[in-house]
Amino acid sequence: MSKKIGILTGGGDCPGLNPAIRGCVYAAEKYGCQCVGLTDGWKGLVEGLTMPLNKDLVEYVIGKGGTILGTSRTNPFKKEENVKSCLENFKKLDLHALVAMGGEDTLGVAARFYKEYKLNVVGVPKTMDNDLNATDYTFGFDTAATKAMEAAEALIDTGRSHRRVMVLEVMGRHAGWVALFTAIAASADYVCIPEKKTNPADIVARIKEVYARKHFALVVTSEASELEEAGENAAMRELDQFGHLILRDRGMGERIAGFIEKQTGIETRSAVIGHMQRGGSPTLFDRMLATRVGVKAAQLVRDGKFGMMSALVGNTIVGVSLEKATGELKTVSKDWLELMEVLF
Ligand code: F6P
Numbered sequence: 001m002s003k004k005i006g007i008l009t010g011g012g013d014c015p016g017l018n019p020a021i022r023g024c025v026y027a028a029e030k031y032g033c034q035c036v037g038l039t040d041g042w043k044g045l046v047e048g049l050t051m052p053l054n055k056d057l058v059e060y061v062i063g064k065g066g067t068i069l070g071t072s073r074t075n076p077f078k079k080e081e082n083v084k085s086c087l088e089n090f091k092k093l094d095l096h097a098l099v100a101m102g103g104e105d106t107l108g109v110a111a112r113f114y115k116e117y118k119l120n121v122v123g124v125p126k127t128m129d130n131d132l133n134a135t136d137y138t139f140g141f142d143t144a145a146t147k148a149m150e151a152a153e154a155l156i157d158t159g160r161s162h163r164r165v166m167v168l169e170v171m172g173r174h175a176g177w178v179a180l181f182t183a184i185a186a187s188a189d190y191v192c193i194p195e196k197k198t199n200p201a202d203i204v205a206r207i208k209e210v211y212a213r214k215h216f217a218l219v220v221t222s223e224a225s226e227l228e229e230a231g232e233n234a235a236m237r238e239l240d241q242f243g244h245l246i247l248r249d250r251g252m253g254e255r256i257a258g259f260i261e262k263q264t265g266i267e268t269r270s271a272v273i274g275h276m277q278r279g280g281s282p283t284l285f286d287r288m289l290a291t292r293v294g295v296k297a298a299q300l301v302r303d304g305k306f307g308m309m310s311a312l313v314g315n316t317i318v319g320v321s322l323e324k325a326t327g328e329l330k331t332v333s334k335d336w337l338e339l340m341e342v343l344f
Contacts (some may be wrong), residue, residue: 023294
């Protein structure tokens, strides 16, 4: 009988998950394995929730956003009995291996299952935040940043017409990649990212100078940036199952807009693109990257290389250890900060 590979997608969804599932299923079948979908992330393995997966079912999902498997932010390691259920269901479902597609949290769970329970697990890197270590890019990022860039350009049109300062808040959690790429690609005038605290005097001086020249300005901020003056309150400290701050109610765009208006006297508006940047059809880049890392995951299973993740290094897809990939976050690096200094 052919070996069975379970596939799950966990954490925040992003465009590219469906092409990655498709790539993995195509390759698995080519190597004589069959696949089964575990629905809603790790919750699927905890509860034994499955759906059929085969070439016919995934043939045309390459252009579809989201994930056909569903997702959740379930962390089985929160409860010992859930870890036990995962191990039991792995056996019950007669899985030879599990391919987990996710970011730092989902793959952190995969790394623990491999390290602590020797489970045959392979990872596929995804996240619109692009903050996963050991891979040059994650799919989902290109689509999300492209959507945010288009939103920023729309704000330029309306801001210029009304002679306003416009502030766009984008997601990206604790990494400023989405904000930085959006700001560069849309010719913004200022960018706020979590890796560098926004200096109040600096942003005010810059906006005044830009506004005097063109009677309009665009600021792009990450949801997790910090303005030295703004401060946090207790309501802003809600955590998810992986212990991450839930950032949606932080209102960074609005706070920066309020600050600019107060300090400069210039009419300012803010907009939040939010989850819209995470949905929709994946770009060509994301379809290709996702397909390649999905195929590689099945190859890692075929070759018995468990505890590994498929990764983009240069223009080659390679296997890297899950432990390395989830050991630390990849935030905006020194060379990118230097580029940022030049452009803003
Ligand atoms: O990690 C992906 C991400 O989109 C972050 O950029 C954002 O902070 C978070 O997910 C939002 O999570 P949720 O979809 O649970 O609101």
